[in-house]
Every structure is written in C-alpha cells, then in structure tokens.
Amino acid sequence: MNKKLTYAGIAAMLLLVISGCGDKPTAAPADASGPDSTSVSSGAEGNNAGNDTPAPTATPAATSTPEPTATVTPAATEAPAVPEKQSLKIKTYYTDLQQTDLVPAEVSITFKDAKEKYTEAFKSLQKSDKADQIPLWNKIELKSLEFSNGQIVLDIHKPDEAQLGAGGESLAISALSQMFFQFDEVKNIDVLVDGEQVESLMGHVDLVHPITRENNGL
Numbered sequence: 001m002n003k004k005l006t007y008a009g010i011a012a013m014l015l016l017v018i019s020g021c022g023d024k025p026t027a028a029p030a031d032a033s034g035p036d037s038t039s040v041s042s043g044a045e046g047n048n049a050g051n052d053t054p055a056p057t058a059t060p061a062a063t064s065t066p067e068p069t070a071t072v073t074p075a076a077t078e079a080p081a082v083p084e085k086q087s088l089k090i091k092t093y094y095t096d097l098q099q100t101d102l103v104p105a106e107v108s109i110t111f112k113d114a115k116e117k118y119t120e121a122f123k124s125l126q127k128s129d130k131a132d133q134i135p136l137w138n139k140i141e142l143k144s145l146e147f148s149n150g151q152i153v154l155d156i157h158k159p160d161e162a163q164l165g166a167g168g169e170s171l172a173i174s175a176l177s178q179m180f181f182q183f184d185e186v187k188n189i190d191v192l193v194d195g196e197q198v199e200s201l202m203g204h205v206d207l208v209h210p211i212t213r214e215n216n217g218l
Contacts, residue, residue, distance in 0.1 A: 083112040091182055092124035093175035094133035099168045102175055103133050118152055118180070119145050125175060136164070136172040143194075150187035151210060152180055155195055158202070166204035173201065177211055188212045 087110050094103045105128070109120040122145065125137040139162035143155040164172060180186050190210040191201065197209045208215055 085110045085112050086117075088117070090121055090124065090179070092121070092179050094125075094128050094135055095168070095171050095175070097132060097134060099134065099165075099171060102171055102178070105130075105133055114147050115145065118147055118183075118186075121179060121183075122154070122176075125179060136168060136175050147186075150185060151190065152186055152188075153190045153192065155192045157194055163202055169200075169202040169204045173205060173207070173211070181213055 087108055089106055089108050091104050092107050094105060095101065096103055107124045109117065109124060111117040111120050119142070122137070122142055126135050126140070127138060128135050139159060141157040141159070143157055145155075146153045176191070177189065180189050188210040190197070191207060192198075193201070198207060201207050
C-alpha cells in the first residue's frame with residue numbers, strides 16, 4: 001500500500017513538472033534590425049544629413065547663340081565707260097578733174113579711239129562733196145587697218161574699176177601719205193593688197209614697204 005502511495009506521489013510530481021514546463025512563455029527571437037540598430041542607423045543618417053554638403057550639381061553651360069553672319073553683297077561692277085566721240089578737223093587730198101595735181105581740203109571726222117581716227121581719216125580720201133575735187137581712193141575697199149608703235153598697216157582690196165593711170169597712181173600714193181603724216185605719231189605706213197606686200201599698187205609706180213616720212217620729203 002505504501003509503495004503504491006509512493007509511486008502515486010512521484011507520478012503527481014512529474015505531472016506538475018511537465019505541466020509547469022509547458023506553460024513557460026517562449027522568449028521572442030531577437031530582431032536582426034532591432035531598435036538599437038535602427039536607432040543607430042537613423043542617427044548616422046541624420047548626422048550625415050546635417051554635416052555633409054551636397055555635391056554641387058553641374059549646370060550645363062549655356063549654349064551661345066552664334067551671331068548672325070552679315071551677308072556681304074558684292075558691289076555692282078560698273079560697266080566700263082564708253083569713250084566719248086571726239087571731233088577733229090583734218091586735211092585730206094583729192095585731185096582735179098584732169099588728175100594733174102593734188103587738191104587739199106579740210107574735213108571733220110569723229111572717232112572714239114586711235115584706230116577709228118585713222119579709219120575715218122582714210123574714208124575722207126574716198127568721198128568728196130565738190131564736183132571739182134575727185135577722190136582717188138573711192139573705189140578701193142579698206143579691209144582692215146591697224147596702228148601700233150607709230151606704224152599704220154592698211155590691208156586693201158583693189159577691184160578692176162579702181163585702176164588708174166601712172167599719174168593717178170602716183171597722186172593716190174601721195175594723197176594717202178600726206179593725209180596720214182599730218183598726225184605726228186604716225187611714223188610710217190605699210191599698204192597691203194589682199195594681205196600681201198605688192199611691188200606696185202596699180203602696176204605703174206613702185207610701192208615702198210613701208211612708206212616713211214623721209215621718202216616722201218615730209
């Protein structure tokens with residue numbers, strides 16, 4: 001009987017112990033980011049926020065607007081001035097009705113340059129307003145005329161109807177020479193027939209190349 005009581009008491013005690021162990025509250029696991037950690041972190045951030053100067057933000061450089069380029073308008077090129085016509089009175093030469101002598105006459109010519117002056121002077125040998133002044137070069141065609149370094153070069157064409165006798169040919173050459181040599185700048189004259197130097201203009205009188213003041217006594 002006593003043994004039974006003893007066993008019953010031991011069993012009761014074990015039950016109490018077991019029951020007490022089951023009711024004991026279990027400790028909550030520690031939070032890895034507990035209050036202390038959070039507090040420290042916040043404090044550090046607060047300190048940094050209060051003490052650190054934020055890095056300056058780079059401000060993009062203002063884009064400079066290029067100044068407008070002035071458009072240069074080229075100056076208008078002036079047309080070269082056209083030389084004004086000049087007027088000049090000169091002596092020209094004809095022959096009489098019998099073709100025995102030269103007959104001088106004064107005429108007026110207009111021109112804009114030297115070449116035109118000599119061309120117009122030659123034309124004065126080809127026409128006359130008076131019946132008793134016979135032009136000796138009226139049937140001769142002037143193909144070209146050039147003036148350079150004191151020399152006049154004439155290129156003419158002589159049709160058959162322009163043929164003169166020996167006296168008329170001599171007067172024609174003399175009329176041409178005296179008319180051109182009145183210009184001081186003219187030193188000599190060369191007469192070509194269809195681009196060639198010929199021995200005689202009309203077959204009677206020698207034609208010198210070039211005709212100079214000296215061989216005309218001027």
